[in-house]
Amino acid sequence: YPKVDLDTLFAAVEKAEVQWRKAGAEAWVGVSLEILTRINKRSFEIAHAVMHTTGQAFVMSFQAGCPHAQDRGLEAIAYAWDQLARVPAKAYWEKPQGKNEPLKMEKHYRIVPRGVALVVGCNTFPTWNAYPGFFASLATGNAVVVKPHPNAILPLAITVQVARSVLTEAGFDPNVVTMVAHDAGDDTAQKLALRPEIRIIDFTGSTANGEWLEKNARQAQVYTEKAGVNQIVIDSVSDIKAVARNVAFSLALYTGQMCTAPQNIYVPRDGIESAEGHLSFDQVAQAIAESVQKLVGDPARAVEILGAVVNDGVAQRIDAARALGPIVLDSQSIAHPQYPLARVRTPLIVKLDSTDDAKYLKEWFGPIAFMIATDSTAQSLDIARRAVTCHGALTLSVYSTDQKVIDEAIAAAEDSGVALSINLTGGVFVNQSAAFSDFHGTGANPAANSALTDAAFVANRFRVVQHRMHV
Amino acid sequence: YPKVDLDTLFAAVEKAEVQWRKAGAEAWVGVSLEILTRINKRSFEIAHAVMHTTGQAFVMSFQAGCPHAQDRGLEAIAYAWDQLARVPAKAYWEKPQGKNEPLKMEKHYRIVPRGVALVVGCNTFPTWNAYPGFFASLATGNAVVVKPHPNAILPLAITVQVARSVLTEAGFDPNVVTMVAHDAGDDTAQKLALRPEIRIIDFTGSTANGEWLEKNARQAQVYTEKAGVNQIVIDSVSDIKAVARNVAFSLALYTGQMCTAPQNIYVPRDGIESAEGHLSFDQVAQAIAESVQKLVGDPARAVEILGAVVNDGVAQRIDAARALGPIVLDSQSIAHPQYPLARVRTPLIVKLDSTDDAKYLKEWFGPIAFMIATDSTAQSLDIARRAVTCHGALTLSVYSTDQKVIDEAIAAAEDSGVALSINLTGGVFVNQSAAFSDFHGTGANPAANSALTDAAFVANRFRVVQHRMHV
Numbered sequence: 001y002p003k004v005d006l007d008t009l010f011a012a013v014e015k016a017e018v019q020w021r022k023a024g025a026e027a028w029v030g031v032s033l034e035i036l037t038r039i040n041k042r043s044f045e046i047a048h049a050v051m052h053t054t055g056q057a058f059v060m061s062f063q064a065g066c067p068h069a070q071d072r073g074l075e076a077i078a079y080a081w082d083q084l085a086r087v088p089a090k091a092y093w094e095k096p097q098g099k100n101e102p103l104k105m106e107k108h109y110r111i112v113p114r115g116v117a118l119v120v121g122c123n124t125f126p127t128w129n130a131y132p133g134f135f136a137s138l139a140t141g142n143a144v145v146v147k148p149h150p151n152a153i154l155p156l157a158i159t160v161q162v163a164r165s166v167l168t169e170a171g172f173d174p175n176v177v178t179m180v181a182h183d184a185g186d187d188t189a190q191k192l193a194l195r196p197e198i199r200i201i202d203f204t205g206s207t208a209n210g211e212w213l214e215k216n217a218r219q220a221q222v223y224t225e226k227a228g229v230n231q232i233v234i235d236s237v238s239d240i241k242a243v244a245r246n247v248a249f250s251l252a253l254y255t256g257q258m259c260t261a262p263q264n265i266y267v268p269r270d271g272i273e274s275a276e277g278h279l280s281f282d283q284v285a286q287a288i289a290e291s292v293q294k295l296v297g298d299p300a301r302a303v304e305i306l307g308a309v310v311n312d313g314v315a316q317r318i319d320a321a322r323a324l325g326p327i328v329l330d331s332q333s334i335a336h337p338q339y340p341l342a343r344v345r346t347p348l349i350v351k352l353d354s355t356d357d358a359k360y361l362k363e364w365f366g367p368i369a370f371m372i373a374t375d376s377t378a379q380s381l382d383i384a385r386r387a388v389t390c391h392g393a394l395t396l397s398v399y400s401t402d403q404k405v406i407d408e409a410i411a412a413a414e415d416s417g418v419a420l421s422i423n424l425t426g427g428v429f430v431n432q433s434a435a436f437s438d439f440h441g442t443g444a445n446p447a448a449n450s451a452l453t454d455a456a457f458v459a460n461r462f463r464v465v466q467h468r469m470h471v
Numbered sequence: 472y473p474k475v476d477l478d479t480l481f482a483a484v485e486k487a488e489v490q491w492r493k494a495g496a497e498a499w500v501g502v503s504l505e506i507l508t509r510i511n512k513r514s515f516e517i518a519h520a521v522m523h524t525t526g527q528a529f530v531m532s533f534q535a536g537c538p539h540a541q542d543r544g545l546e547a548i549a550y551a552w553d554q555l556a557r558v559p560a561k562a563y564w565e566k567p568q569g570k571n572e573p574l575k576m577e578k579h580y581r582i583v584p585r586g587v588a589l590v591v592g593c594n595t596f597p598t599w600n601a602y603p604g605f606f607a608s609l610a611t612g613n614a615v616v617v618k619p620h621p622n623a624i625l626p627l628a629i630t631v632q633v634a635r636s637v638l639t640e641a642g643f644d645p646n647v648v649t650m651v652a653h654d655a656g657d658d659t660a661q662k663l664a665l666r667p668e669i670r671i672i673d674f675t676g677s678t679a680n681g682e683w684l685e686k687n688a689r690q691a692q693v694y695t696e697k698a699g700v701n702q703i704v705i706d707s708v709s710d711i712k713a714v715a716r717n718v719a720f721s722l723a724l725y726t727g728q729m730c731t732a733p734q735n736i737y738v739p740r741d742g743i744e745s746a747e748g749h750l751s752f753d754q755v756a757q758a759i760a761e762s763v764q765k766l767v768g769d770p771a772r773a774v775e776i777l778g779a780v781v782n783d784g785v786a787q788r789i790d791a792a793r794a795l796g797p798i799v800l801d802s803q804s805i806a807h808p809q810y811p812l813a814r815v816r817t818p819l820i821v822k823l824d825s826t827d828d829a830k831y832l833k834e835w836f837g838p839i840a841f842m843i844a845t846d847s848t849a850q851s852l853d854i855a856r857r858a859v860t861c862h863g864a865l866t867l868s869v870y871s872t873d874q875k876v877i878d879e880a881i882a883a884a885e886d887s888g889v890a891l892s893i894n895l896t897g898g899v900f901v902n903q904s905a906a907f908s909d910f911h912g913t914g915a916n917p918a919a920n921s922a923l924t925d926a927a928f929v930a931n932r933f934r935v936v937q938h939r940m941h942v
Contacts, residue, residue: 082557083926093908095898103898107908110885112915215689414581414936422940427566427574437564437578444583444934455554456931463915464925465885469893 001153001181009145009178010197013116016173017143021113023172025084025141032077032139035166039159040070046127046155053152054124055308055342056254065127065155071435072452073131080139080458087111087464092471107468113141114221114461115199118192120213122204123310124257126152127159132452133202133223134159140461142200143176147192149205150184151311157181193217200461204259207363207392207446214449221460227363228392228447231264231384232430233409235377235400238275240287242425243399248291250429251347254307256367257314259447260395260431260440264360264387266380269353269373273401285371289329289349296346299334306334306367308342314366318348321368324359326351328371354379361387377405381412388416392447394440397421397430417444472624472652480616480649481668484587487644488614492584494643496555496612503548503610506637510630511541517598517626524623525595526779526813527725536598536626542906543923544602551610551929558582558935563942578939584612585692585932586670589663591684593675594781595728597623598630603923604673604694605630611932613671614647618663620676621655622782628652664688671932675730678834678863678917685920692931698834699863699918702735702855703901704880706848706871709746711758713896714870719762721900722818725778727838728785730918731866731902731911735831735858737851740824740844744872756842760800760820767817770805777805777838779813785837789819792839795830797822799842825850832858848876852883859887863918865911868892868901888915 020028039046043066050065051058087109095103117137121130126148137144144163148156157179164174182188189209193201196219203213203224210224237243250262265288271280279287296302309315318331331348347367352360354374374380377400384396396418398409406422413420419442421430433440441448443456450457491499510517514537521536522529558580566574588608592601597619608615615634619627628650635645653659664672664684674684674695681695708714721733736759742751750758767773780786789802802819818838823831825845835841845851848871855867867889869880877893884891890913892901904911912919914927921928 086553086926091908093905095905097898105899109910112885112888112913114915218686410938413938414583417583417934417936419936420938422938424941426941427568428576428939428941434564434566437562438939439580439935439937442583442934442936443931444585444936451935454930454935455557455926459925459930460914460927463888463913464910464922465888465890465913465915466910467881467884467891467893468899468909470895470897470899 001157003182004180006191006195009180010116010195012175013143013145013178013197016175017116020143020172020176021141023141025081025111028139028141029077029081029084031166031170031172032135034170035163036070036073036077036135038162038166040066042158042162043067046158049154049158050126053126053154055310057304057307059304060254060307064125068435069127069131072128073135075435075453076132076136076458077139079453079455080136083455083459084111084140084462104471105468106471107466109464109466111141112463112465114463115142116197117142117144117200117202117461118198119144119146120189120201120203120205121146121148121152121156123149123151126155129204129225130156130202132457136453136458137200137202137461138177140458142461145192145198146177146179147189148179148181150182153181193220223450223457225259225441225448226392226446227365228259228394228445229264229361229363229387230260230262230393230395230430231266231387232262232397233377233380233384233399234265234267234272234284235380235398235405236273236402237399238401239425240274240276240279240284244287244291246424246426246429247288248295249305250431251292251367251369252295252305253429253431255309255314255345256347256369257310257365258431260433262395262397262430263364263368264370264372266372266374266383268376268380281373285328285349285351288371292329292347292349296334300337302334302346303336303344306344306346308336309345315343315345317364317366318345318368321348321350321364324350324352325356331367354383357383361391381408385412385416388418388445390446392445393418394447395419395421395430397424399423417442472628474653475651477662477666480651481587481666483646484614484616484649484668487646488587491614491643491647492612494612496552496582499610499612500548500552500555502637502641502643503606505641506634507541507544507548507606509633509637511537513629513633514538517629520625520629521597524597524625526781528775528778530775531725531778535596539906540598540602543599544606546906546924547603547607547929548610550924550926551607554926554930555582555611555933575942576939577942578937580935580937582612583934583936585934586613587668588613588615588671588673588932589669590615590617591660591672591674591676592617592619592623592627594620594622597626600675600696601627601673603928607924607929608671608673608932609648611929613932616663616669617648617650618660619650619652621653624652664691694921694928696730696912696919697863697917698836699730699865699916700735700832700834700858701731701733701864701866701901702737702858703733703868704848704851704855704870705736705738705743705755706851706869706876707744707873708870709872710896711745711747711750711755715758715762717895717897717900718759719766720776721902722763722838722840723766723776724900724902726780726785726816727818727840728781728836729902731904733866733868733901734835734839735841735843737843737845737854739847739851752844756799756820756822759842763800763818763820767805771808773805773817774807774815777815777817779807780816786814786816788835788837789816789839792819792821792835795821795823796827802838825854828854832862852879856883856887859889859916861917863916864889865918866890866892866901868895870894888913
């Protein structure tokens with residue numbers, strides 16, 4: 001990819017945004033929708049680009065990288081339009097003056113975009129995590145600079161190419177949307193984020209980088225999704241096999257390299273009740289381990305669920321996690337039948353005790369799960385609540401046949417601010433959220449300062465500037 | 472006022488907010504509206520409290536301190552309801568599965584308030600500037616701690632008393648709304664702002680304190696209104712007397728101690744065109760000076776417009792400003808016929824040149840105005856635009872009979888992000904904004920990071936936390 005000089009870039013963006021900023025809500029939303037439509041037509045190409053840059057298996061790179069990512073983009077455009085359309089173009093105002101003529105004014109309201117928006121892409125979901133911010137900013141009239149993760153440039157390069165072509169066709173300067181590709185380890189991201197022109201930043205990535213942005217990019221509205229500790233509380237089940245199958249799939253899917261993948265599984269050390277009678281802690285752990293093993297036992301099938309390890313950090317983390325406690329299920333290497341150079345690893349499950357919080361109360365990004373023995377479900381929920389509050393989380397899951405426990409889990413989720421899935425035993429997995437009906441992130445715990453997508457995500461990307469005069 | 476121990480206070484608030492947070496949008500909005508209704512019934516008492524704590528003349532302390540402040544509170548409640556009501560309580564979700572039964576889920580959405588909100592009141596408009604944040608936070612389910620300015624406690628103490636009584640009647644713990652009174656110069660404000668329980672802060676005051684909050688109160692959403700440089704660009708007029716009368720009133724009203732009061736008046740050094748022919752710079756300056764003098768010539772009438780000086784800083788600033796340049800109109804002391812101890816000062820007008828930007832490009836809060844000679848209206852607009860961008864402003868005013876100049880002023884206002892008033896010559900003044908049709912502040916320049924009131928002002932005071940299950 002060509003390297004771009006930032007001063008040259010921003011001079012071009014400044015020139016391009018003049019006309020775009022004045023085009024108005026219908027043009028911004030219309031162009032955004034057309035970009036999305038054309039992206040949709042290139043879904044297979046983008047899916048392959050996502051697969052080869054992220055290590056996702058093809059079905060996921062197609063689903064999550066294309067229609068689901070596009071859904072999230074459409075959702076952002078819809079929310080943007082909803083808020084933009086609430087601002088009237090003008091109002092007539094009258095104030096009675098007793099016996100005198102009333103004061104009469106006309107007041108005009110212009111929507112003024114914030115400025116230039118920066119979208120910082122991530123390695124694992126380059127399109128899914130970038131589209132909400134990209135389209136929320138573009139549909140509210142801002143110019144957008146896209147900075148992909150150095151390992152996952154192509155999916156966003158195609159996206160930017162499509163956007164520029166639609167802008168040109170619509171009579172706008174294509175530099176309304178630009179891309180900055182850079183090498184891993186250089187300081188391009190920081191330099192970009194601190195440019196005074198950048199007034200909005202959407203970021204997905206590590207807690208360290210996200211917090212750096214929140215603290216230092218003070219000239220911008222900063223929307224971040226960072227790390228968290230996702231958890232499953234198992235209290236009681238009617239069908240342990242269905243529970244184990246569902247949990248196993250969540251652990252294996254894309255090698256656990258999802259910001260929504262569960263990590264900590266809390267089970268009372270005295271075991272749980274099930275429809276088939278009492279199950280010991282080890283029986284529950286074993287059921288989940290067996291389900292994982294079954295899922296990844298056939299390499300040809302396994303690689304279509306696992307995909308590949310995205311970077312060295314994940315592989316090293318698996319090795320480090322092995323030393324944390326007794327291994328319930330070890331991570332294995334699998335040879336990919338089609339791509340011999342792909343590094344494929346199955347989930348690792350380690351047994352811990354509730355007192356091992358120094359080990360499990362941080363994110364172990366990758367195919368690493370902990371079966372954690374607790375004193376009781378009450379303790380499980382208490383740990384879960386504090387983990388969300390202190391360390392953040394995107395998902396929480398509970399299994400219980402007791403409505404009282406479910407109500408307590410709902411209360412814990414609402415107090416700590418995390419989305420809760422209850423008794424998932426079928427074809428819906430805690431890692432997955434559906435655009436238009438599931439919020440991704442809540443903005444209420446440290447894992448993310450905003451949600452995809454709500455009014456707060458779009459309403460501050462533009463301002464309203466009025467002028468008034470007598471009539 | 473009693474001093475409160477903050478640990479004791481927050482323990483009581485934590486207890487009180489449990490029930491309030493769960494009460495839901497209808498209860499939050501209903502209680503807020505009832506509080507506003509009861510505040511309205513105590514308007515005369517509050518008006519006197521505002522008058523004696525701020526130095527406002529009675530008509531203003533009644534108008535701005537009561538119905539207009541209440542309007543702004545109602546506006547905030549309406550915006551809050553508008554956003555709250557857009558979140559559905561639940562949704563039914565179905566996903567087709569080919570020949571199999573579709574996946575079916577029920578998804579529930581709970582509105583979760585951010586936490587405890589802090590409202591930091593100011594000395595000059597204790598109710599008007601506090602009510603928007605107070606009601607925006609309360610109507611979205613947050614508990615509110617009110618910290619009045621040490622010199623203007625009573626108006627907010629009455630407000631808090633009313634709120635607590637309504638809460639009690641409605642079956643809630645009155646500690647949902649509390650007040651912390653403190654002495655000037657102590658560190659109560661900083662201690663309060665950094666409490667981890669505080670998740671929202673609404674602040675009106677100095678740029679230094681506002682920026683300190685934005686930088687340090689990182690645990691909270693911070694909404695600030697700070698200092699700025701308000702400006703009038705005079706290009707051409709049809710009736711210089713009507714212009715001068717309007718400008719004079721804006722300078723004199725409450726001794727210029729309004730965050731919206733104009734300070735810099737730009738006039739081309741070669742003069743302007745008027746319906747009665749060419750007017751020199753000095754003739755324009757003289758017309759405004761004479762109008763001010765006429766307005767404040769009769770002490771009994773003058774004090775009803777000027778009110779009193781709010782603090783020593785303003786009086787000292789007048790003295791300092793006298794030395795800045797040739798005096799067009801000197802500030803005078805007036806004896807208040809009714810309150811002999813009131814310190815009453817008339818506006819000071821100093822003549823400056825456009826090159827004196829070190830003098831005029833900062834806020835001189837109080838009855839201090841500069842007539843600034845520029846090369847041309849184009850230069851006036853250029854200075855105005857840069858002043859808004861770099862130093863912030865709440866208002867900009869332009870006088871011109873030339874539509875091209877007006878269009879340029881609109882462009883300058885929109886580029887820099889400031890509300891523009893055009894050719895005000897009647898009973899509307901640039902200092903005044905009307906709830907429901909004028910935004911106060913834009914959130915687009917350094918004078919304020921938000922506007923009273925828009926969707927962005929309310930939408931991030933609550934979050935949505937969902938739970939989902941199969942049905």
